Amino acid sequence: xxxxxxxxxxxxxxxxxxxxxxxxxxxxxxxxxxxxxxxxxxxxxxxxxxxxxxxxxxxxxxxxxxxxxxxxxxxxxxxxxxxxxxxxxxxxxxxxxxxxxxxxxxxxxxxxxxxxxxxxxxxxxxxxxxxxxxxxxxxxxxxxxxxxxxxxxxxxxxxxxxxxxxxxxxxxxxxxxxxxxxxxxxxxxxxxxxxxxxxxxxxxxxxxxxxxxxxxxxxxxxxxxxxxxxxxxxxxxxxxxxxxxxxxxxxxxxxxxxxxxxxxxxxxxxxxxxxxxxxxxxxxxxxxxxxxxxxxxxxxxxxxxxxxxxxxxxxxxxxxxxxxxxxxxxxxxxxxxxxxxxxxxxxxxxxxxxxxxxxxxxxxxxxxxxxxxxxxxxxxxxxxxxxxxxxxxxxxxx
Amino acid sequence: xxxxxxxxxxxxxxxxxxxxxxxxxxxxxxxxxxxxxxxxxxxxxxxxxxxxxxxxxxxxxxxxxxxxxxxxxxxxxxxxxxxxxxxxxxxxxxxxxxxxxxxxxxxxxxxxxxxxxxxxxxxxxxxxxxxxxxxxxxxxxxxxxxxxxxxxxxxxxxxxxxxxxxxxxxxxxxxxxxxxxxxxxxxxxxxxxxxxxxxxxxxxxxxxxxxxxxxxxxxxxxxxxxxxxxxxxxxxxxxxxxxxxxxxxxxxxxxxxxxxxxxxxxxxxxxxxxxxxxxxxxxxxxxxxxxxxxxxxxxxxxxxxxxxxxxxxxxxxxxxxxxxxxxxxxxxxxxxxxxxxxxxxxxxxxxxxxxxxxxxxxxxxxxxxxxxxxxxxxxxxxxxxxxxxxxxxxxxxx
Numbered sequence: 001x002x003x004x005x006x007x008x009x010x011x012x013x014x015x016x017x018x019x020x021x022x023x024x025x026x027x028x029x030x031x032x033x034x035x036x037x038x039x040x041x042x043x044x045x046x047x048x049x050x051x052x053x054x055x056x057x058x059x060x061x062x063x064x065x066x067x068x069x070x071x072x073x074x075x076x077x078x079x080x081x082x083x084x085x086x087x088x089x090x091x092x093x094x095x096x097x098x099x100x101x102x103x104x105x106x107x108x109x110x111x112x113x114x115x116x117x118x119x120x121x122x123x124x125x126x127x128x129x130x131x132x133x134x135x136x137x138x139x140x141x142x143x144x145x146x147x148x149x150x151x152x153x154x155x156x157x158x159x160x161x162x163x164x165x166x167x168x169x170x171x172x173x174x175x176x177x178x179x180x181x182x183x184x185x186x187x188x189x190x191x192x193x194x195x196x197x198x199x200x201x202x203x204x205x206x207x208x209x210x211x212x213x214x215x216x217x218x219x220x221x222x223x224x225x226x227x228x229x230x231x232x233x234x235x236x237x238x239x240x241x242x243x244x245x246x247x248x249x250x251x252x253x254x255x256x257x258x259x260x261x262x263x264x265x266x267x268x269x270x271x272x273x274x275x276x277x278x279x280x281x282x283x284x285x286x287x288x289x290x291x292x293x294x295x296x297x298x299x300x301x302x303x304x305x306x307x308x309x310x311x312x313x314x315x316x317x318x319x320x321x322x323x324x325x326x327x328x329x330x331x332x333x334x335x336x337x338x339x340x341x342x343x344x345x346x347x348x349x350x351x352x353x354x355x356x357x358x359x360x361x362x363x364x365x366x367x368x369x370x371x372x373x374x375x376x377x378x379x380x381x382x383x384x385x386x387x388x389x390x391x392x393x394x395x396x397x398x
Numbered sequence: 399x400x401x402x403x404x405x406x407x408x409x410x411x412x413x414x415x416x417x418x419x420x421x422x423x424x425x426x427x428x429x430x431x432x433x434x435x436x437x438x439x440x441x442x443x444x445x446x447x448x449x450x451x452x453x454x455x456x457x458x459x460x461x462x463x464x465x466x467x468x469x470x471x472x473x474x475x476x477x478x479x480x481x482x483x484x485x486x487x488x489x490x491x492x493x494x495x496x497x498x499x500x501x502x503x504x505x506x507x508x509x510x511x512x513x514x515x516x517x518x519x520x521x522x523x524x525x526x527x528x529x530x531x532x533x534x535x536x537x538x539x540x541x542x543x544x545x546x547x548x549x550x551x552x553x554x555x556x557x558x559x560x561x562x563x564x565x566x567x568x569x570x571x572x573x574x575x576x577x578x579x580x581x582x583x584x585x586x587x588x589x590x591x592x593x594x595x596x597x598x599x600x601x602x603x604x605x606x607x608x609x610x611x612x613x614x615x616x617x618x619x620x621x622x623x624x625x626x627x628x629x630x631x632x633x634x635x636x637x638x639x640x641x642x643x644x645x646x647x648x649x650x651x652x653x654x655x656x657x658x659x660x661x662x663x664x665x666x667x668x669x670x671x672x673x674x675x676x677x678x679x680x681x682x683x684x685x686x687x688x689x690x691x692x693x694x695x696x697x698x699x700x701x702x703x704x705x706x707x708x709x710x711x712x713x714x715x716x717x718x719x720x721x722x723x724x725x726x727x728x729x730x731x732x733x734x735x736x737x738x739x740x741x742x743x744x745x746x747x748x749x750x751x752x753x754x755x756x757x758x759x760x761x762x763x764x765x766x767x768x769x770x771x772x773x774x775x776x777x778x779x780x781x782x783x784x785x786x787x788x789x790x791x792x793x794x795x796x
Contacts, residue, residue, distance in 0.1 A: 068763070069763045069764050069766070069767045071724045071764065071766070072722050072723045072724055072766075073723055073724065073725065074722065074723065076720075249647060274717065274718075274720060275718065275719055275720025276720070299770065302722065303722045304722060304724075304727065304766055304767070304769075304770045305713065305716070305717055305770050306770070307770075307771075315703070316717075318703070319672065319703055319714075320672075320673065321673050322474075322672060322673025322674070324470050324472065324700065324701045324702060325470045325471055325472065326469045326470055326471065326702075327471065329702065365466070365467045366467050366469065368467070368469070368470075368702055369467045369702070371702075372697065372702045372703050372704070372705075373705075
């Protein structure tokens with residue numbers, strides 16, 4: 001249990017300045033603080049108050065952050081990248097526990113309070129990644145809520161034994177069943193979806209599928225996912241990550257897919273910029289679809305980019321989707337906060353009385369100005385405890 | 399003339415550490431410094447040394463940087479944006495001299511040593527923008543080289559008198575003839591191109607045309623520009639900015655355009671991310687086309703984004719073009735340095751002996767790592783004089 005804290009002079013969502021009182025890890029009062037015995041006052045300096053950022057798609061187990069720079073000279077196909085990565089993990093001595101902890105520190109410093117991490121499972125490295133990230137999840141439980149997706153990165157049907165490892169990971173406590181490009185990875189969309197929806201049913205857990213497949217192929221896989229989601233009554237429990245096929249150059253076809261996704265209660269994760277088409281953010285939101293975002297891999301064997309800053313991610317979403325209006329930039333901020341919370345089904349998320357005191361202060365004249373300026377975060381709070389200040393974490397790393 | 403300075407322990411282009419001696423505003427020696435009378439030594443701390451960044455496409459006259467945040471609620475069409483902007487300039491009391499100076503300071507702090515700025519010319523504001531930026535060009539001549547493009551932002555043929563203002567701006571010393579969407583803005587591609595190629599011929603100056611037109615329409619305008627460039631023997635003197643039509647989803651058609659652009663000696667400017675298709679960076683470079691980049695408008699009535707950091711711009715180019723390999727990221731850095739210098743035809747640009755000492759130090763383990771980390775620049779030098787250190791400018795602003 002933490003002490004009572006009064007955050008003075010903060011602007012919830014960039015609106016009028018007020019005080020927010022935090023007690024026993026929750027928001028106890030919004031407005032001029034009434035007397036609290038022994039309350040500690042923290043001057044918010046007029047900063048904008050948001051619920052903590054939700055990093056809803058990353059790969060904690062395989063970041064190289066903090067290790068020597070690993071020059072990338074990998075081919076451009078998916079299989080080349082995946083194979084290179086599987087081999088590089090051994091070559092570089094990548095330790096999933098150590099590396100995931102490093103990224104957690106980076107995330108917290110930037111104001112994230114929740115992470116959904118896909119974690120590789122394959123027959124070469126087994127459950128090493130999952131066990132490493134579980135170690136981090138336990139060790140840093142006071143500073144971040146961490147959700148693990150059991151992710152068959154190297155394919156499931158094409159690597160005998162992967163399915164059993166997935167099953168084991170879910171029994172050990174991975175919260176989400178992961179999937180990957182049902183057509184192009186396993187070359188057997190029916191077989192792939194049978195397995196992941198079967199695992200979801202067996203373990204009573206949600207699904208999050210990486211879908212990089214483009215155009216009609218991606219749309220085909222997406223329609224299969226929509227059908228399964230309906231058949232398994234999994235509305236609100238399936239996320240399609242990347243969904244590049246929604247960036248398809250066919251207005252009516254994309255509209256039809258969006259309507260079906262909304263009706264089936266399927267969420268979309270988009271990272272914004274990349275060399276691929278991407279879901280049209282405002283149209284997707286307007287269709288009534290829950291949308292979250294994430295850093296994806298940070299400085300790993302795939303890609304050198306990333307810093308775990310979800311405020312910068314909101315800017316990337318804005319740039320990629322040509323969001324120039326303040327109201328639209330607010331929607332991008334919602335994607336990296338309430339959108340992520342909705343997809344991850346986080347209880348007690350928000351700035352209302354009774355909500356968890358998972359909070360971030362951001363500097364900015366307005367919410368939009370804060371997004372484009374991306375200044376260092378003055379304060380990050382997890383369940384009422386200050387965990388980072390001025391961009392520096394306040395907890396020990398081992 | 400400036401004093402002699404020895405930059406010790408710097409890594410040109412991220413390669414082996416060495417010393418670089420600067421005398422009378424130029425690079426006098428690369429390698430262990432021999433004795434120089436009265437030379438001042440500066441510890442480069444192993445930072446990477448690059449020639450100064452070239453901001454080859456921005457709009458200095460209309461940034462709102464440093465003014466109160468201007469909420470954006472503008473419609474999405476080009477004409478709505480242009481009309482809103484023309485009216486907002488008066489409403490907000492935008493002073494082109496003051497605002498361009500503010501952006502120059504921001505640019506220099508981030509390591510740019512050269513800027514090409516389009517400057518609006520229209521019948522409502524006349525040459526106010528051009529005169530304001532010329533004032534800044536003169537006032538800050540010691541810290542930045544600034545090139546002005548006379549830019550008919552609100553249309554030329556559709557606003558009688560604009561052509562004459564363009565002519566006057568070029569006589570007053572604007573260095574480049576600007577143009578804008580020959581079809582969709584003036585609705586008369588032949589008429590538009592007659593005027594700008596005519597002005598170029600009359601004044602003996604190069605051309606830089608904004609071409610936002612998409613798909614076949616953009617390709618049509620581009621073919622007209624290619625024909626004119628050949629007919630006027632202007633190889634090496636024409637730039638097409640944005641060129642969204644090169645992001646067109648037709649591999650062979652884009653390839654044909656790239657070949658024609660290369661053969662005609664036309665350069666391309668691309669900013670990277672946006673809600674529009676963009677030229678494929680590596681294919682464009684591989685076709686032998688000079689490519690530069692820029693921030694475009696920074697925090698103006700069009701768009702809230704931008705910070706004048708051309709190292710971050712290299713990262714944006716990389717992300718948008720899916721450049722994961724170190725060698726490809728180096729090419730993105732070349733676009734914001736030597737690419738810009740080539741397009742702007744900057745004499746004495748580079749890191750060779752005899753080149754101008756227009757230099758920037760960037761922190762990074764490798765060039766690629768520096769790009770993705772985008773740390774504060776330790777030192778920026780213009781013609782041998784240190785003009786910024788640790789992200790702060792060392793010259794007075796009025």
